[in-house]
Amino acid sequence: MNHTFDRYAGIVFLAVGAVFAIGSRSISTSAYGSNVGANIFPMVLGIALSLLSLRLIYESFRKQRAQKKRDNLDYKRFAVIFAAAVLYACFLEDIGFVISTFLFLLIGFQTMQRGRIWVSLLIAAAFSYGVYFLYVNVLDGSLPGFPAWLGLS
Template identity: 80%
Template sequence: MNTTFDRYAGIAFFAIGLAFVIGSLGISTSAYGSNVGANIFPMILGSFLSLMSLRLIYETFRRQRAEKGKEDLDYKRFLIIFIAAVLYAYFLEDIGFVISTFLFLMIGFQTMQKGRVWVSLLIAACFSYGVYYLYVNLLDGSLPGFPTWLGGA
């Protein structure tokens, strides 16, 4: 673990999370056909990102160990997940939230740790449908559903 990189990444992600929270305050608090406004997800995710970044910064200061040398960064994994995130955002409207989130999580899980495909399938499926169900049915929000070729609206 490269503590210097983690410290700077934590500071950068804290700033991004804070920008999301501040930016979400300017978004409408209600949306047509939805009881949950468009500002809720950016505010929650920005807060979560900021809190996790603070934790990362804390951990880097707490761990005062000598670095044994320069660690190699894993550019291949980063590139795979970055491309998957870009494709996730691009195809979200076309194939729906549940399918695109499921595929993104599967790619992410298998990129980070190969094997245990059934566990990854179960977690990705439960998470993607669970978040969709909670947001759409319980919070009366709106997310892109299933594509029309699968019987979605």
């Protein structure tokens, strides 16, 4: 682990998170058909990114130890997850939030750690439906539901 890189990356991510949180204040606070405005998601992400980057900066200063040799980068895993993210963005409206998020998480989990398919299926299903339920039913937001051809809408 390169602590110098982590420190600089933490500073950059802290700045990006602050820009997101501050910039989200200029976005409309209400959306048509939704009690949750378009500004909530970028503000929460900006705050989360800022807090996580503060933790990274703290850890990089705390652990000043000898740097180990550089790890080999895993381009294959990166390519699979990047392609899954692009496909997720492309098909979100067509197949709905729950199915596309489920497939993206399942691919991500299996790419990072092969095996334990049932655990991956359970976590991906619970997370994708849980987030959909909380956002749509509890917060009265709007997300693309299930596709019409399934008859679940």
